[in-house]
Amino acid sequence: MFVIEPMPPQIPDDLVALLERVETATVGHVLHSGFVDRRIAAVLPGKRVAGTAVTIRIPHADSALLHWLTAEVRPGDVVLVDRCGDDRHACWGGVITNAMKLAGVKAGVVDGPATDFSEIVRVDMPMWCRGPSSITTKLLGLEGAVNVPVSVGGQVVHPGDAVLCDESGVIVLDPARARAVAEKAIAMQENEIVLLDRLRRGEKLPDISGARAMVEAKRVR
Incomplete structure (x- = not known):
């Protein structure tokens, strides 16, 4: 079964620009919550991006829904992938990287491994994950959910949340308080x-x- 909820409203461009002036480590002086597990790390150090959370939950070896999502995402989105605890199968590789980049996605954040790092580097796709894996997901068409609350790196993420990613980590913020956090x-x-x-x-x-x-x-x- 696949659960598909509507795409969330995108956060304003001026808020995105404001957030992209912020280092996640600076927010770490102010907040103790909202941060994903530090082991979800940048593939491309030096990148800092902010955008609107689009959430997806896919189980184990099935990535059919992630393929489907590449036709629905919008410029400015950040795709956060809940892998249901699977740390074996890489759901995000070269083809997904290219499809997401062409759609204007700002970044991908996967609570699990990815693959084809050289292609991620070549395409210059900001990506955060738990490291590389050669074992990939398959198009099984079993189940999954899009734009529902998910868990990524121990952090609950809601569709439409503000997401800020840099070389120090990833933080998820309620859009209603993101501006105040950024200004501070x-x-x-x-x-x-x-x-x-x-x-x-x-x-x-x-x-x-x-x-x-x-x-x-x-x-x-």
């Missing part, structure tokens, strides 16, 4: 530029951060 993170990044300038001018980090005062206040003498 950007302010922190701007403050960091000032901090680095102070270091270059000779100040010491523990004096700027307050760590020296904390340690000295409780130092055993």
